[in-house]
Amino acid sequence: MHAYVPASIRRLRQLVKGIPVGMLTTHATGGVAHSRPMLVNGVDESGWLWFITDRHSRKAWELGQNPQATISFQSTEGDRYVSVHGTAVVVRDNVKLKKLWNPTMRSWFPKGRRDPELVLVAVRIDSAEYWLVPRRRIARIAGAAKAMITGRREAGRHGVLDLHERIA
Amino acid sequence: MHAYVPASIRRLRQLVKGIPVGMLTTHATGGVAHSRPMLVNGVDESGWLWFITDRHSRKAWELGQNPQATISFQSTEGDRYVSVHGTAVVVRDNVKLKKLWNPTMRSWFPKGRRDPELVLVAVRIDSAEYWLVPRRRIARIAGAAKAMITGRREAGRHGVLDLHERIA
Numbered sequence: 305m306h307a308y309v310p311a312s313i314r315r316l317r318q319l320v321k322g323i324p325v326g327m328l329t330t331h332a333t334g335g336v337a338h339s340r341p342m343l344v345n346g347v348d349e350s351g352w353l354w355f356i357t358d359r360h361s362r363k364a365w366e367l368g369q370n371p372q373a374t375i376s377f378q379s380t381e382g383d384r385y386v387s388v389h390g391t392a393v394v395v396r397d398n399v400k401l402k403k404l405w406n407p408t409m410r411s412w413f414p415k416g417r418r419d420p421e422l423v424l425v426a427v428r429i430d431s432a433e434y435w436l437v438p439r440r441r442i443a444r445i446a447g448a449a450k451a452m453i454t455g456r457r458e459a460g461r462h463g464v465l466d467l468h469e470r471i472a
Numbered sequence: 473m474h475a476y477v478p479a480s481i482r483r484l485r486q487l488v489k490g491i492p493v494g495m496l497t498t499h500a501t502g503g504v505a506h507s508r509p510m511l512v513n514g515v516d517e518s519g520w521l522w523f524i525t526d527r528h529s530r531k532a533w534e535l536g537q538n539p540q541a542t543i544s545f546q547s548t549e550g551d552r553y554v555s556v557h558g559t560a561v562v563v564r565d566n567v568k569l570k571k572l573w574n575p576t577m578r579s580w581f582p583k584g585r586r587d588p589e590l591v592l593v594a595v596r597i598d599s600a601e602y603w604l605v606p607r608r609r610i611a612r613i614a615g616a617a618k619a620m621i622t623g624r625r626e627a628g629r630h631g632v633l634d635l636h637e638r639i640a
Contacts, residue, residue: 325546325550327546327555329542336540337499337557338555338557339544339555339601372504372505374507376507378493378495378509380549381548382493385509387495389504389505
């Protein structure tokens with residue numbers, strides 16, 4: 305049995321596939337943004353992004369102050385740039401943590417997944433934007449720049465995904 | 473004759489060297505962040521970042537509303553992540569534009585550098601933060617994640633650069 309997954313979420317899951325690290329931007333009070341790289345477990349079939357972090361980390365604190373989060377992804381080949389925006393909640397969910405957990409994480413969290421300091425950041429993605437640069441282009445960066453600066457389609461592809469229909 | 477360049481700026485210039493594209497995050501009124509990839513000309517010796525854009529682009533408008541800008545960089549090897557924060561001004565400076573301009577840009581801005589629609593975004597960087605992941609690590613991603621999540625030095629290096637002394 306396959307769960308129904310909206311096309312926009314399926315597309316986003318493809319777009320971030322194989323990109324293990326995203327730059328998470330949070331906003332402290334006063335409007336100053338702060339970014340840091342985070343290991344990402346992809347986008348789930350409901351359009352959520354999950355991170356494991358420490359309850360007392362700066363990111364957990366900032367998301368408690370302001371739940372708006374932006375996560376940027378860049379493929380190693382430089383041919384895909386994705387920016388997603390959503391609302392984050394910091395939760396302790398042992399069932400989900402067990403699902404996300406894998407044995408290699410013990411070297412980062414030596415106390416294991418039962419460490420009460422561990423929490424999950426769950427970001428409900430509202431929208432995503434992406435920029436695709438044709439790989440075959442010799443002047444790849446030139447193509448990227450063109451797509452970026454002018455937004456013209458011929459230099460690559462740029463699109464916007466709305467992940468949830470808005471309820472007015 | 474060599475101009476004096478503070479150590480923090482020299483370090484940042486090294487850190488973003490060879491990374492041609494950064495993700496620029498701006499903030500619209502209402503606090504919603506918006507990111508997009510931008511071609512970057514590196515950090516200059518005064519600690520400024522420069523982009524060429526269109527006077528009527530969304531980024532120019534958003535920076536006019538709120539000049540706070542964050543730019544994230546990721547090396548293609550995945551061994552360097554840099555996040556810089558600063559204040560942006562949108563300017564038309566023909567001398568600087570001529571310096572930044574190169575002939576290949578004509579394919580993105582077909583009217584050339586004299587096009588009155590072209591403006592420069594100049595970001596005065598206040599601070600930068602970086603995460604270095606040792607290349608030799610076989611489990612590179614594991615190392616990255618450890619540095620990210622725990623901030624421990626043994627898994628890589630993490631540092632903060634203050635680019636300008638604050639005048640109290």
